[in-house]
Amino acid sequence: MKRLLVATHNFHKVKEIELFLSDIPIQIISLVDLDINLKVEETAESFKSNALKKAKEYQRLSGEITLAEDSGLEVFSLGGQPGVISARYGGEELNDSERVNFLLKEMENIDGWNRAARFVSVVVLINNNGELMNVSQGYLNGFISHQKIGSNGFGYDPIFWLPEKSTTTAKLSLIEKNKISHRGKALKAIKPTLKSLYRIV
Numbered sequence: 001m002k003r004l005l006v007a008t009h010n011f012h013k014v015k016e017i018e019l020f021l022s023d024i025p026i027q028i029i030s031l032v033d034l035d036i037n038l039k040v041e042e043t044a045e046s047f048k049s050n051a052l053k054k055a056k057e058y059q060r061l062s063g064e065i066t067l068a069e070d071s072g073l074e075v076f077s078l079g080g081q082p083g084v085i086s087a088r089y090g091g092e093e094l095n096d097s098e099r100v101n102f103l104l105k106e107m108e109n110i111d112g113w114n115r116a117a118r119f120v121s122v123v124v125l126i127n128n129n130g131e132l133m134n135v136s137q138g139y140l141n142g143f144i145s146h147q148k149i150g151s152n153g154f155g156y157d158p159i160f161w162l163p164e165k166s167t168t169t170a171k172l173s174l175i176e177k178n179k180i181s182h183r184g185k186a187l188k189a190i191k192p193t194l195k196s197l198y199r200i201v
């Protein structure tokens with residue numbers, strides 16, 4: 001079966017992407033499957049540059065058709081923080097739950113509408129000759145809640161409040177999250193290129 005490298009070390013991202021692409025007859029493999037432990041330095045100042053960097057480097061290492069993603073949370077009243085450093089916000093040593101606590105503390109004096117935020121995802125697809133095939137991005141708008149709600153998902157999901165659903169993204173199933181998420185939107189835009197790359201009609 002034809003295969004696609006989903007170049008991330010984040011297990012939750014692999015699951016979301018795998019489910020989203022499950023209607024395409026390709027085998028999804030991850031960096032773990034290929035025993036690639038190298039962590040590409042995400043030092044660029046934009047999601048797009050970081051996603052391109054990851055995609056190029058992991059494609060070079062693997063020789064596979066490669067899809068990489070860079071994502072994060074932007075809180076408008078914090079000037080877009082944590083942004084590209086979302087995975088490291090508050091310190092590399094923090095786990096997801098401690099990172100969420102750190103953000104809640106940073107925002108303890110911010111109320112109501114000023115807690116507006118968005119998730120951003122940039123997806124990059126590179127073919128097995130190392131050529132860039134497509135770049136797409138998606139957003140999900142919401143608010144930062146005052147406390148954690150729900151235990152699905154990862155990262156900032158327990159505090160990402162969706163007014164239209166009256167709950168956080170951590171209360172959604174994978175299917176429900178994929179339908180509306182930043183990652184789902186970016187993946188949807190890249191799907192036609194993926195299909196043509198594998199000559200799937």
Ligand code: ITT
Nearest residue numbers: 008009010069070071072073086087154155156157
């Ligand atoms: P890779 O670089 O290996 O893909 P990573 O987790 O380090 O894995 P990023 O550098 O793209 O990925 O950082 C994304 C961070 O943004 C992630 O660790 C979460 O903290 C946050 N984030 C992104 N998408 C999210 C989502 O759907 N739900 C909750 N948090 C999310």
